[in-house]
Amino acid sequence: MLNVQSLSKSFGDLDAVKGVSFEVKDGEVFCLIGPNGAGKTTIIKSIAGLLRPDGGTVTVGGKDVVTSPRETKAMIGYIPDDPSAWPGMTGEQFLHFVGSLFDVPEAERMEAVRDLLGTFRLEGIEKHYFETYSRGNKQKFSILAALLHKPKLLLVDEPIVGLDPLSARTAKGLFTKFAGEGGHAALIATHTLSFAQEIATRIGIMSRGRLAAVGTMDELRAQAHCAHDASLEDVYVAIAERS
């Protein structure tokens, strides 16, 4: 589904991502973890088309994100870490607006919006303006907007920041269910290690713009020389200290 080969990206003198390669297969939930400034968001934004890679290739469903942006964007659902939207739009208008941009027919949108609002129990507040929503509710609307056009790849940057525990559990279920449907996958960047350990089929640990380690929990434990029941936190600390 997603193939990242030797991706690099610099901002002036700062090399944010240095030759990162990984792959996310159908059915996978791949979590990127790492300290602030490790390059997680830069990778996600480069795939989503918000940043132009300096080097390497990124393909989604076999299409290159640089040479075929419209095709790849149509396959991606993106959930940002800062879910800002136009303050004068209602939540309902926002969902329809995003759906329209992805050419989802109106009848289909009406049905999808109704169903999706129920996911986070947002019925009744969808006609309120975006500026009146709390951080958590904005996040929920951005998650729903990303799912509206039935994407094949979900890119999620800090998925549960601002969500209450029940909503975080709902989001977790959504992402797992999404990846479990045939031909779908999710790439999630997060600092919440317990969330990553619970949801990920594979995990990539970023450090200073490089992928320090990649694998399933068991593979990472082995790479970090940790016990078979070590938590992701233990594994992360061991790998971070080593790199």
Added chain:
Amino acid sequence: MLLLLFKYSGLGFRRYMGTRTVAKAITIALFMLLVVAIAVGIFFFVRAGFTLMQHEAYGRETLPLYTYEVFFLVLGYLMFVSAVISALFTLFRAGANEWVAATPNYKILLVGSILRIFESSLWPLLVIGLPAVIALAGVYGGGAAAVLSALVGLVLLAAGASGSAIVFIMALAALFYVAQGAKAGLLQMKWLALAAAALVGGATYFMARRIADMDIVRLFVSGPLAAAQADVSGITAAFWYVPTHGMALIMLALQDHAWLLAWSYLAALALAVAVVGVLIWLLSFAYLPVWQRLQEQDFEARTALGDDADAAARTAANEPPRAFPRYFRSPIGAIFEKEAVTTFRSLRDLLWILFMLGLWIIQSALNLFLHRNSAEYGVSTATIVAAIQSLQVATTVFFTSTFSLRFALPSFSVDRRMRWILGTAPISPRAVFFSKLAFYSAVFLVFGLGLGIANASILGVPIVQVGLFLATIAVMVLAITTFGLALGARFPNTESDDPEIVSTSLPGLGFTFLSLGYGALGTWIFYQALLVGALAPLAAFVALSALFIIAAAATLSQDLGTFNPFVEDIG
């Protein structure tokens, strides 16, 4: 702490200059050039005008006094209304300094806001006022004493206008706070803005009626012709109730070197400003509770869980689902309608539009008022009609440029905060450009052509002339809008999404110079076409403008194939 905040502002400027220093230095230099050009223009205009008036011995006092009255009335009104809008959105805003409200020195928020509003009223006044008073001192003498006294008067006028606006908004907010008692709901920014707009609109209407009913000719024939000078009592009687009357009297006294009289008027003006200061101080005791209430608004952290489930279900049942876009069902239509929704639902933008549109209507009405007066005294000719229609073209160009500078040019920069939506959707930047162009062109054409049709129908000009007039307006509005939007799309501001800051960037200044130059040229060509029937230059101008619109749109469209204003690292 106040000094510390100012120090942070100073550091902010240094940080601003730290990147793209050359471009920013050019922007500042261009801005200064614009200020100096305006100041020099005002100096020569005032000097020439008042030199002429000085030679008119009989009207040596009446003509200047009338000029002072009208000038300070218009200026005072503009300063007051813009300060009201600033006060609405500055006094109670929880911006980056919100944390100050949690300290014992919370009133610093108020002091900082007052200083910002005063400063934004003062500097335009000084750009216009300083060269004017130097020119007046050159015409009437009086040296440094006259210049300094007039400057003190101008500073007091700015303080009075901005202070009155602050008192007005603070008193209104305090009144709403008291009226709502313990229940929230009444004290909301939208109601506050609505009440302020209604009161200012009512006062404007009252003043406009008084001015429209004024008979200019009678003002100047009120005194005995045998006297050495015309009596000013007719003018003072007509303007005595206007808050800026005192400033006009100060200028007249300085012109006559009646120093004691001038300084006594200055003292009275200072006293009035001091009273405004005391009122602000009294109202400051209600500042914190009002500020706190205004932060609440309609905050929606709940979901349809638990106790809210019934309420949510009721709301959902009462308001059926509604699709968006409602009229233009396509991705391009969605962006068009998004522009409409976000522009007209923003209180700040809406007030700004109403204010500028109000000025546009007033100026258009004054153009017709000039025609009515000239017709009343039998001096209406085809020349005057040509001049009035040309004035309307110039008015349309000026306001379209102002609207484009405030809305069309910053549009892509404002949307950069939401680039995660537009930048990740499978829609090309050129489609976004054409949607925005369609929206802004439609709105500005409605404004420009609407007032143009009103002008033409009241003047009663022949149908061919109406066609020429409206075609000129339409093509100029489209050219200016396309230029502003294209410039903003190609050079989006990567450091700010505040339209007022984006407007003063290098593209904004370039747009101001070029669009006003283009407008002046178009107005002159149109005037010549009506005056001497020179239709060929007008036809060429309209054709070239149309060509420019097509070329600019096509070039940018091609450019946006490779350049994406929503990609983050374009800087």
